[in-house]
Amino acid sequence: MIVSIQLNGKKIVDDISPDMTLFKFVREHGCYSVKCGCETTNCGLCTVFFDGKPILSCAMLAARADGHRVETLEGLQKEAEEFGQFIADQGAEQCGFCNPGMIMNAIALFRENPEPTDDEIKRYLAGNLCRCSGYEGQLRGIHAFMEYKKQGGAACE
Amino acid sequence: MRVVGQRIRKKDAMQLVTGKPVYMDDVAPKDCLIVKILRSPHANALIEDINIATAMKVPGIEVIYTWKDVPNVRFAQAGQTYPEWSPYDRLILDQHVRFVGDAVAIVAGENEACVDRALKMIKVKYKVLPALLDYHESIDNEILVHPEDNWESLYPVGADNKRNICSHMEESHGDLEGTFADCDIVLERTYHVPAVNQAMMETFRTACYIDTYGRLVVLSSTQIVYHVRRILARALGIPQSKIRSLKPRIGGGFGAKQTVVTEIYPAFVTWHTKKPSKLIYSRYESQIAGSPRHEMDIRVKIGADKDGTLRAFDLYNLSNTGAYGDHGPTTAGLTGHKSMPLYTGNMEAFRHVFDVVYTNTLATGAYRGYGATQGIFALESLVNELADILHMDPVELRLKNVVREGMVMPAYFNEPAASCRLDECLVRAAEMIGWKDKYPCRDMGNGKVRSVGIAMAMQGSCISYVDVGSATISLNEDGSYRLAIAAADMGTGCDTILAQMAAECLEVSVDEIFVSGADTDSSPYDSGSYASSTTYITGQAVVKAATELKKRICTLAARMLECDVDDLEYDGHVAKDIKTGKSVTLQDIGFKAQCFNDLALQVTESHTSPVSPPPYMAGAVEIELDKETGHVEILDYAAVVDCGTVVNPNLATIQVEGGLGQGIGMTLFENIQYSDKGVLRNNSLMQYKIPTRRDVGTLRVEFKPSYEPTGPFGVKSIGEIVINTPAPALAQAIHNATGGYFRDLPITSEKIAMYCLEHENE
């Protein structure tokens, strides 16, 4: 079947199988930041934005995305870099495999709630598993990022 | 020091946080055959007949292999230095399948859909045999997991496949019985740790292709590129020169990828079809056919005087290696070697005996902590229980008995504790958690109790007399450096840490050194990244190589300046003849090295060690326990670590926090449950619950760095020790809240609540 999906701002028309997941679709179109860590919608590695909202791309049919907007970290490189440097400054990226999903969801969090409390951060990102960091370093990075945003966004290198 | 000890970003950090394609499935050839494995539904069975004719007719199927197609040569999948302690008990595919999930056939086809279809169409007739599922019944059971005659144990580890014994070893020191008889109090308890999974976010995976020379290239998510090459060469029956093994970025390992879990299957497909292929394990496969921790019963007996002097230790562990013996003998040794030496202080006698046995359950492997985790849970829990019985503060009891710097450790191969600040770690962890005010517990009303627990841990920094680490450093023409290693950065940051060490020696910044590896074609030999050894062993190789290279740079500079080397002043970027004031830059030297020069500005050095200096740590936890539901909320975890010199405080801190997270998971949530047919039920991240960020509480880390004289810049290790304290510390906190001793992991809320219910009126 033919679908037309706006992927990272670019309209992509493709002939796909009806049971293709959005996860597979975005990877086949070069969005390798999107990873798979489970088959049971538990890990958050495959997080993408669907019409601006974070979802698990492994659980959505590409067919359903027909006519919709999909974004991956490839389309959010500036934001990824801006936020990611604070994770990097903690060494909290570690193996990095869960990072794109976590960073996508953190971007979503800050769009919804620019100054979340620790509890709000932990709840919003609870669906992003990480096995390397114990999460504490990610939290420190998030705090540092929030501080940097509070200072106006540029000065805090 | 300028670079060592600094909080430097990981060299790959920005690539990782921006989601660049750097992992195996991002960089594998795009036209790979998809490889999948047909798995046994039975725990113990013989394949009487296997029919692939219909499956082969599925369009797109390239090839299907069964046991009839593979060499009858047994090998070990454990990534260990030759001759491995692990028995040679595997075939690529075997007629005898030994656990639910064991490989029955390899299917390769042009896409996933056709392979999935073909998998369903292979007809297998099994002769189902009775299964041996309880490891307590393994020894001399009439069911033999490995009855085959070509089973082989290369190393004298007390193995006997005709008795289901993968290893049996004994070691003792002093007059054990006499000392026990003389003690005021003798305690003996048995503890149990299940076969928990590493659950790294990137599952097991390998891609293979043929290179320009017709060689097999194995691109795998592995910690051990050289062992992969050796193991595959044996299993495939081809020379090592025909194989190149390399790793891309790895999405976590924790020891899981110290075993050749997936490599052999696509390697076999590609070697025979000459077509690229890849195998990516699902999470399901990673759970049911991976390489988890060895399930163990640990029986500990300790003898003490009334004043808390700990004098005698007897530890027996029965380890379930599952269907295959990978890492079986070695893990069981650590259970004693890396627990009892903590109490060297007043130790007069000890004994360690273990049996490692086969069963028809999933094969086990290496998981951070590697046997030490099990031993430390048992011993530390028992010491906490002793403190209760003696009405002594557990911190005081430990301070009376801990190993201290300068002591010789009889239970640790008589190695000296040349660097040790364990006592200070303990005092500081207690202080951080507020031990004096909070021990043992406070009733918060409303059925909730806040309590604290504490434990110590140790590990090693390499495998003494075995591990080899190497580094090649070369000067590029423009004055930058290349550092080539075969140690595997699996997110731990060893690329950066080793570059920091090289930069320190070469008097340059980390940014002036790029790191390449791990690749058997271009990296010098390294055992690989396991046994906590990379910083300690490979680090020393880096120091040696950098030191020698610097010497050569100065020699060449002196030639260029036509002066004596002794008159040369070198600051890492400029070499100056102090007599004439003339100078050359590092770039000048780099270009000179490429022109009419016979002094190689490339140095390879190796390092190995007769000792494995233990890092030490203490962990203290405060919890709030709900006595009605049994829920344990972790409020605060304080960890203080002596890992020797801290090379990169950021990365060391994250190692600790990550290890604590995994330790908390295995203590409270991560369960291993089999059906009565031997089917593992915790086969997904839905049914195997690793902690989320809401489950771990606040983790706080500090360091008490000692200086290890045998380590580069005084380092020891940190990778594994960090998983060892949560189980005993949490078990004690739970005891302090409830009065119950929980000796069987995981300590679920159900166990706690049911205990409280039974003892409600006490």
Next chain:
Amino acid sequence: MLKIKEYVKAESLEQAYELNQKRTNRIIGGMLWMRMSDAQIQKAIDLSGLGLDQIEETEDAFILGCMVTLRQMELHEGMNAMCGGLIRKSVEDIVGVQFRNLATVGGSLVGRFGFSDVLTGLLVLDTYVELYKGGTIPLAEYANMKRDNDILVHVIIKKTAGRYAYQAHRNTKTDFPVLAVAASMVDGKVKAAVGARPQRARLYLADAPTQEAAEALAAAVVTGSNMRASAEYRSHLAKVLLKRAFAEIREKEEQ
């Protein structure tokens, strides 16, 4: 792996209903459960183009289209104000935000999952489901019906002044509940739903939210064992959580 032969984005409920009469065709909700199945589906029927993803507030009810996500329910202020946050509490611990942005109220209820927090929570509210052919029936009745080929179109939550509580125990914070309890008191009448027993949630009635009533109710709750817990522990939790829920109700102001 789930196989789908054809994907149909329904243009009308009638079309969706007709397609759904065939056994091999299936309506897809959030796909979170279905994706894990090995089903061979002839036609996957997608209702996402029918405008059923809105929460509409009328004078006496909130009307949720079947494609409304759990996240929408969690964030809907008016609805949560009405029930003292019961709806938010019942869904906010389900996996994560990305999951709840997909999972739908319709899918949750049609599945009648044993572990369902959603069903447990909605059972103690004055909730109805509007079926395409079967009309509007109370949720409690629907929950006990066998799965059929009708379409759940809307969920209707009547506005009722009352006191509400939600209590659940989970092994990890975002896991399925080991046991979930929702309770309400409206006009002095007490309702309690116990879910994840591990069988599907059931509704129980009591005269007053007293400790004695909680114990009596708990004694009537049928529990079973699964990987997450034993029947004995669940029975114990039923008592604990019902007591806590009733205490919460006693302490709460009328919403």
